[in-house]
Amino acid sequence: MPLTLAQLADRLGVELRGDGARRVRSVATLAHAGPDDLAFLANRAYRRFLLTTRAGVVVLAPEDAQFSPVPVLVSDNPYATYAEAARILFPPPAPKRGIHPSALVDDSAQVDASAWIGPQCVVAAGAVIGARAQLGPACLVGEGSRIGDDCRLLAHVTLMDKVRLGARVTLQPGAVVGSDGFGMAKVGEAWKPVPQLGGVRIGDDVDIGANTTVDRGALEDTVIGDGVKIDNQVQVAHNVVIGEHTAIAGCVGISGSARIGRRCTLAGGVGIVGHLEITDDVHITAMSMVTRSITRPGTYSAGTPLMPNTQWRRNAVRMRSLDELAREVKELYNHMLFNK
Amino acid sequence: MPLTLAQLADRLGVELRGDGARRVRSVATLAHAGPDDLAFLANRAYRRFLLTTRAGVVVLAPEDAQFSPVPVLVSDNPYATYAEAARILFPPPAPKRGIHPSALVDDSAQVDASAWIGPQCVVAAGAVIGARAQLGPACLVGEGSRIGDDCRLLAHVTLMDKVRLGARVTLQPGAVVGSDGFGMAKVGEAWKPVPQLGGVRIGDDVDIGANTTVDRGALEDTVIGDGVKIDNQVQVAHNVVIGEHTAIAGCVGISGSARIGRRCTLAGGVGIVGHLEITDDVHITAMSMVTRSITRPGTYSAGTPLMPNTQWRRNAVRMRSLDELAREVKELYNHMLFNK
Amino acid sequence: MPLTLAQLADRLGVELRGDGARRVRSVATLAHAGPDDLAFLANRAYRRFLLTTRAGVVVLAPEDAQFSPVPVLVSDNPYATYAEAARILFPPPAPKRGIHPSALVDDSAQVDASAWIGPQCVVAAGAVIGARAQLGPACLVGEGSRIGDDCRLLAHVTLMDKVRLGARVTLQPGAVVGSDGFGMAKVGEAWKPVPQLGGVRIGDDVDIGANTTVDRGALEDTVIGDGVKIDNQVQVAHNVVIGEHTAIAGCVGISGSARIGRRCTLAGGVGIVGHLEITDDVHITAMSMVTRSITRPGTYSAGTPLMPNTQWRRNAVRMRSLDELAREVKELYNHMLFNK
Structure with a gap:
């Protein structure tokens, strides 16, 4: 046209x-x-x-x-x-409507008449599917989950129980939302799973990438704010809270109960340790590990620069004795000051 | 109640x-x-x-x-x-029993009468499904695979051929067990795949997270011991052996033929190089890379601390000449000693 | 035999x-x-x-x-x-042929008579499936996608629209090809998705691992050359170009529009920043981050060595003041030269 x-x-x-x-x-x-x-x-x-x-x-x-x-x-x-x-x-294709004959929709599920449930989908008891929502092939919607208006689940998406999506949420293929979090109590040398009883609450206009995983909360919900954009292969653990309009690039891992502020960006491969808090407007560069709360907006980094392997070997080994080196320099410095 | x-x-x-x-x-x-x-x-x-x-x-x-x-x-x-x-x-729901009409179960598969095979599942020839095992929607069980009593495959789980699960194993959505390992022989400039002929043997009380992958062995089996807990998005390569009660957090990657001991913990994002051995009771902190065998129990770490980006830029560039710096300090030190 | x-x-x-x-x-x-x-x-x-x-x-x-x-x-x-x-x-099993009765194949799709479409597969309009291609259970092929001769999609594989596979391509379970790339324009504090209109072009003899994701291009195609081997849980972003016979190990992340040369190897957990270029015959060691183009063949590394945690804590904190340390050493050095 x-x-x-x-x-x-x-x-x-x-x-x-x-x-x-x-x-x-x-x-x-x-x-x-x-x-x-x-x-x-x-x-x-x-x-x-x-x-x-x-x-x-x-x-x-x-x-x-x-x-x-x-x-x-x-x-x-x-x-x-x-x-x-x-x-x-290139206007997006007009939304389809109806339920493909191969889809399995529980009698107690409410599917809006303008929504589309694609082939091989399974929609469990009590699920609610909003207006014009589009479920591609082989998507699964768990018990009591709610999908807002104009959401798109592209293919092979898994929503477990107690997942709530706002409006205009897009989930790329293979995304999993509502899996059980990694909560375990140590008893002797064994790990006993702790029941994961919370859900996942996702705001409006959220995008979630291919093969990304978002765990349900242990007690309270895992929460993803309006306008959050998450790339492929990201792991969001139980009870994480992500503020509005934060963008998270591929391969990021966010540990349990971490709280990420609004308008943050996490570049590819960043790792966030659990139970910490990152304030609004924080930007973390690629592959950095965050081990403490961040209370001031700004850009933060970690990691070492790439070098030819032979140079790296010589330098990397020195990191094992960096503290000793620093002490020696201090001693030398004091010596110099004393002898000036 | x-x-x-x-x-x-x-x-x-x-x-x-x-x-x-x-x-x-x-x-x-x-x-x-x-x-x-x-x-x-x-x-x-x-x-x-x-x-x-x-x-x-x-x-x-x-x-x-x-x-x-x-x-x-x-x-x-x-x-x-x-x-x-x-x-x-919050007692877990009573196990279901039976085979959903949309599931495809090969005539030669043995499914215990107390097990549940959910909608859209495919159970291949010779598979064995134990008592009270619960297969959620769209799970696939490959030829000759065995699922022990009380196992739970939540949704969209893929077990390929020759996978054996003990009792009470839980697999979260999107988990893949028994994919082909990354084994290739170089011939000229091309890589030729090496047939992957082993299986996967998983013990009792193992949990495997969402979208985690466990490759089959090349010759012998990949082995995951009793009580091992694995979080989401973990990669376990062919012929890895993981000892009992080891816990592995999200986004960890374990390369081929690595052996991890008992009661170890690998925090999020850890990477383990292939063909090495980690003894029992070793704890690796987040995002550390393990490139050599570890023979003594304890806690090990790698990586650099997070800094404001401007500070990081100044410091990171110095890592390129850390060896030179150390040599200079040694020279200065010798000079000081000589002049004392 | x-x-x-x-x-x-x-x-x-x-x-x-x-x-x-x-x-x-x-x-x-x-x-x-x-x-x-x-x-x-x-x-x-x-x-x-x-x-x-x-x-x-x-x-x-x-x-x-x-x-x-x-x-x-x-x-x-x-x-x-x-x-x-x-x-x-151990010769591989003879290829099956035909279409499983539970598979859904659009009337406008062309399936070679010697190909096999397994149970629960969905093949969309205009797709073309080549000779002897083998689709395992629950694989999805999007509109207009083309699968070359002798390809194998093992199970739960998702090919979205406009994906083209050469001959003898193998996709492990859970692999996703053709998901939308992470392209967004910032408008005020919100991110607006940019339409992803390109496809994915994959050459001959390519292997793609379990739960690996390959995004479609934004405008032009994402391109994976002949003989490329990709392990599990790898993320290939939109418009990445990977040269022939390059091998990519597990958990690697490649950001948008990066170009990787021929015969390269990326070890496990490597991260490649977007919009850069890596020449042929480059080898990157495990968990290294590549932030600039690489114009000379060779082996490159980043990262810090593993240490006992107590030693690491002492050393890691010194990295925060490495630049200051280097300046002090320079001062000392000048002082020594002056006083010689």
């Missing part, structure tokens, strides 16, 4: 610089776009591709607009404007 | 201090419990909530009992006593 | 030293092999088991052959020769 640049500018609410009668029908990267494509520049690393782009139109920040050889849609937030344009050019 | 405190004390085999006629019907945290709830104190971090708790009764260690404003169940192991109380107040 | 050593040597194309009329029927480790078993030595750590092995025959490198107490198959690549022998002694 091609659109003129004038139509696009109008729908996006941004300024067009260039021929409003031109049409685009698709989107592409700056480097590979042709005259039918809309492109964008949001990451400075790709700026070199702007000068030679053959795109039909490019979404650019005001300061980049002058460098474009082709028409420009000027936006203070080019990435968001691009996202909106992509949604206009 | 409310119980009097006297009844509870009796069933738990612990001392009650307070009014035995009072009743509780639920459990809650110290901070949020009301008069109908049993609470407990097991983690010192929450001790401040004891003085003001409104719980009906609290499970406490003897040394904490005097500080409680409400009746106390005195236990040397409050967390274990709480777990038992929670199981009494 | 027992074979004589002469037959085996002939089929493997290697030299036999010993009695060609002896027969073996199975494979085993050096330590546990009996007279009916073929064993091999590929890892020096196990060499001590050679002298006392009771195997029927051992595959050995020429330099080890003289130490064997039993017949030897001499190979320059014992592990590859063993793999081939194991395939001869």
